[in-house]
Each structure stands twice: as C-alpha cells, then as structure tokens.
C-alpha cells in the first residue's frame with residue numbers, strides 16, 4: 001500500500017477522518033474553553049454532518065479511513081496496547097493508588113472499548129470505585145466533574161495530529177495541553193497498524209511544536225509553514241531540516257501569522273483550490289510575509305532569505321508568474337465572519353474541486369465566479385470546534401502533481 005501526497009490539490013485518493021463521538025458529549029460550559037471549543041455541540045447533529053462530509057468524499061471516489069477503526073485494529077497488537085495503556089497511566093495527575101485502579105479497569109476492556117476510552121476519556125463516576133475510598137487520596141479529592149482520563153474532542157481535526165509529505169508520515173508535536181495526547185494515538189497507528197508497515201517518519205511528537213494545520217504543500221518540493229500560536233519557529237526549522245535531509249522539498253516558506261485564536265493555523269487564512277490558486281482571507285492576503293528557507297549545501301545550516309510578500313515568495317518558489325487569489329467574502333466584515341466560520345478552510349478533492357461549509361455564502365460565490373466547483377457541506381455543529389473540511393481531514397493519498 002503506497003501512501004503519497006505531494007500537493008494540496010492532486011486528486012484525493014485516501015483520507016483519514018475521525019467521526020466525532022462521545023468525547024464531544026464531555027464538553028460543558030465549564031471546560032469548553034480549555035478543550036478548545038467555542039460552543040457546546042449537539043453531538044448527534046455533528047455526527048450527521050460528519051457522515052454527510054464522509055459521504056460526499058466517498059461519492060467522489062475517495063477512500064475514507066476512520067481513526068477509531070485504525071486504533072481498534074492497532075490495539076489488537078499486544079505491544080501497541082501495552083504502550084498506549086502505559087502512556088495514559090503515566091499521567092502525573094493520577095498518583096500510584098488511582099493509577100493501579102485505572103490500570104485494572106483498562107485491562108478488562110476489549111480493543112474497541114479501550115479505543116473508546118482513549119478517545120472519549122474516563123469520567124470520575126465511570127470508574128465506579130464505590131464509596132470505600134479504594135481510589136485513594138487523589139480519587140477522593142478529585143472534583144466530580146473532572147476526568148480521570150481527559151477526553152480528546154479535537155481528534156476531529158485529523159489534519160493537525162499527523163501529516164504526509166511524499167511517502168513519509170509526520171507525527172506532529174501539538175502545542176496545546178488539551179491536544180497533546182492525540183499524537184500518542186496517531187503515532188501508535190502509524191507504527192503498529194499493518195497497513196503502515198515500513199512507513200518512514202519525517203517528524204516525531206517529541207520534536208519542537210509543529211501542527212499539520214500550519215503546513216501547506218504548495219507544490220511538489222515547496223512547502224509553506226505558518227508560525228504563530230501553534231507551530232514555533234523552531235518547529236518550522238526542524239521540519240525544514242528534516243524534509244531537506246530526506247529530499248522531500250527544496251524550499252520552505254515560513255509565514256508568521258497572528259498569534260490568536262482566529263488564525264491559529266495557516267490553513268485558517270489560506271488554502272489551495274487549484275495548482276496556481278489560493279483561497280485567502282483578504283484582510284491579511286497582502287500583508288502576510290514569508291521567509292524563504294532553502295537547503296544548505298553539504299550539511300550546512302539552511303539558508304534564510306526575506307522577508308518578502310507571501311504571495312510573491314510563493315509564486316517564485318512555485319515557478320509561477322503569479323498565484324491567483326480568491327477572497328473569503330466581499331467586504332471586510334463579511335470576510336471576517338466567514339474567515340471565523342472556516343470559509344478559507346476548504347479541502348481540495350482535485351484541482352478546481354473542493355469541499356467547503358455551505359454557510360459561507362459570499363466565499364462560495366467567489367469560488368464559483370473563479371471557476372472552482374464547491375461541494376457544500378453543513379457544519380453548524382462541526383464548526384463549533386473552529387475547524388472546516390481541511391482541518392477535519394488528513395490526506396494519505398493524492399495523485400502526484402510531480403510530472
């Protein structure tokens with residue numbers, strides 16, 4: 001099985017999704033901020049919306065893999081099960097007494113049930129230790145609303161926890177505490193699931209912070225990496241060194257983005273919809289700048305040029321006269337609303353064909369005017385975690401653009 005991705009727009013063959021489940025039902029007004037959701041989603045409607053998203057992909061010939069299915073298969077591998085169990089038990093929040101109780105609880109779960117707990121977490125009352133203080137001091141003092149194992153509601157955004165460049169997978173290094181455990185799951189899948197046997201890694205979760213939403217494969221050999229709230233300059237430099245060493249790219253554009261929630265990843269302000277066209281948030285399109293990083297010779301440090309305007313630097317690196325820009329929204333207010341609602345965050349199924357949220361009416365009209373076909377999906381509930389079709393998908397196979 002060859003997995004291969006060298007662009008944002010080559011015909012999509014296989015994608016990794018996560019169907020949201022009981023982990024979303026853990027969100028309350030008390031914890032939604034720290035769990036990085038802006039509202040409390042209606043779970044069954046979010047699932048319907050997600051099923052429609054997956055259906056739209058399948059209808060267009062895309063193979064959809066679900067993270068929970070891969071995780072369940074992976075947990076049937078003894079080493080993977082031991083490793084993943086050890087990782088949740090290692091949390092210093094537990095203490096030895098509670099740790100032993102949780103370990104006993106997990107031992108009896110079959111792979112599917114264990115996958116369920118790893119994703120949805122374990123609430124205080126679910127452990128059912130009775131009133132005899134068998135959980136020890138930590139369990140006794142734990143708030144009834146707290147989790148013994150925290151849920152992973154942002155697993156929905158599979159874009160961030162792993163990424164593919166060429167034939168290699170990168171397991172990323174997530175910046176926010178609420179998401180860090182996600183990569184224990186993606187890492188175990190890629191290292192132990194038979195489908196990925198022999199796959200080489202381009203990035204590891206113990207390296208400097210880097211999230212998939214910040215990485216755009218502008219063209220074969222050319223990457224853009226956003227640095228801001230999530231990916232650090234050190235993460236971008238580390239990725240550059242690793243892709244250069246592996247011969248996966250010759251140029252990396254490092255793009256500083258505002259360190260705020262509305263622009264947490266580069267793909268919240270810019271996605272590609274054709275080999276030479278980007279959909280961009282107009283309020284930043286012409287102010288965004290980029291540093292061009294190219295491989296040093298003979299193991300020297302990479303060379304850094306710039307800054308230059310992002311659109312100019314990108315066109316040069318991609319060997320184009322210019323990059324076509326399609327705006328999110330028409331006026332600044334509509335643009336700001338639609339950017340917030342992930343109008344920019346489209347998933348290309350092929351050049352000039354992409355999936356986007358139906359609610360971003362102006363952005364979608366702009367796409368149509370530019371000759372881009374849009375497959376609209378509903379996202380009123382899915383969007384409450386601040387992510388669109390690109391964030392909710394991790395491409396594993398795209399038809400190569402490289403000649």
Ligand SMILES: NC(=[NH2+])NCCC[C@H](N)C(=O)O
Nearest residue numbers: 036157213265385386387391
């Ligand atoms: N690639 C993306 N834009 N991902 C969106 C992730 C949203 C998620 N709630 C977070 O804050 O991490």
